[in-house]
Amino acid sequence: MFNFIMNPPLLTTSNLRVHFPVRGGVMLRQTGAVRAVDGVSLDIAPGETLGLVGESGCGKSTLGKAVVRLLKPTSGSIRFAETDISRLSQRALRPLRRDFQMIFQDPAESLDPRMSVRSIIEEPFVIHGIGSRAERHQRVNELLDRVGLPTSAAERYSFEFSGGQRQRIGIARALALKPKLIVCDEPVSALDVSIQSQILNLLVELQQDFGLSYLFIAHDLSVVKHISDRVAVMYLGKIVELAPAETIYRDPRHAYTKALLSAIPTPDPRVRREKILLEGDVPSPIDPPAGSAFGHRINHPRYDESIGLDLALTEIAPGHMVAADPCCLSEEDWRKLRLSPAPQSPEFE
Secondary structure, three states: OOOOOOOOOOEEEEEEEEEEEEEEOOOOEEEEEEEEEEEEEEEEOOOOEEEEEOOOOOOHHHHHHHHOOOOOOOEEEEEEOOEEOOOOOHHHHHHHHHHEEEEOOOHHHHOOOOOEHHHHHHHHHHHHOOOOHHHHHHHHHHHHHHOOOOHHHHHOEHHHOOHHHHHHHHHHHHHOOOOOEEEEEOOOOOOOHHHHHHHHHHHHHHHHHHOOEEEEEEOOHHHHHOOOOEEEEEEOOEEEEEEEHHHHHHOOOOHHHHHHHHOOOOOOOOOOOOOOOOOOOOOOOOOOOOOOHHHHHOOOOOHHHHOOOOOOEEEEEOOEEEEOOOOOOOHHHHHHHHOOOOOOOOOOO
């Protein structure tokens, strides 16, 4: 399944940070910053699906919006098809936006209820000046058919459809300009379980048909398992583990990843799985701990040892990156990483 490592990346983020200012006082001076994304380096190859998982508030959606430049990065770089888009103006970005699109979490909020479905899907063509009115009309019909909706849906409004149907409309809009990359921001979390599988299957079919790359954001590891080639686990603005999907589920190394996996329900009631109950609260992204964020949360006895250490991702096995964190690794893995060379960047060789 994971055959992308030899291909040059379509998207690369390098030490990407997105911080939001916190202001206070009479003059509303900046008193701090919310470190939503705090030094993330990732690659996505053509045709690959990278799953991005973590608890609510860990920075997943912020990272996804930054990748498609709906948010401006504070620092770091975003390279899309060898072009650095992290500092481009909106005017310079416009022609590039055809190549990367986004599917939002709540289709009811992301679709304008005052616009017909035809107008919603046709809007990207109008903005980019593509096709005549008749050609756009035909293309909208083709897109509706491709996502499993009747062409008659074009003359109706989004609020007339169910949640799953609205998400299909959102997918059709994202496909309109034939993008290379689609950021899927929890596209099934607001849907019934029976509908989730239909949307996931549709995304897989579209990827096969059009050679799409996905950044698939979710908080449910059981959802990510069935669509991702690789999985990145995010905690408090940082990636703490990155590996092929099969490896993550078979051999997780980071304590946080193990806790997330233990929460996946098993379909067989006779199978008993020990659940890892996380203690403490998630640290504040305004004032993150000086050492291991996860170690601080669980009051790990080796937390003080982690202060001042470089907790960057390091390759612990071929293709398997994990944060070099004494609070979150087994003794064997920690000894192995201490004896390994300097931390490596999770880039394609």
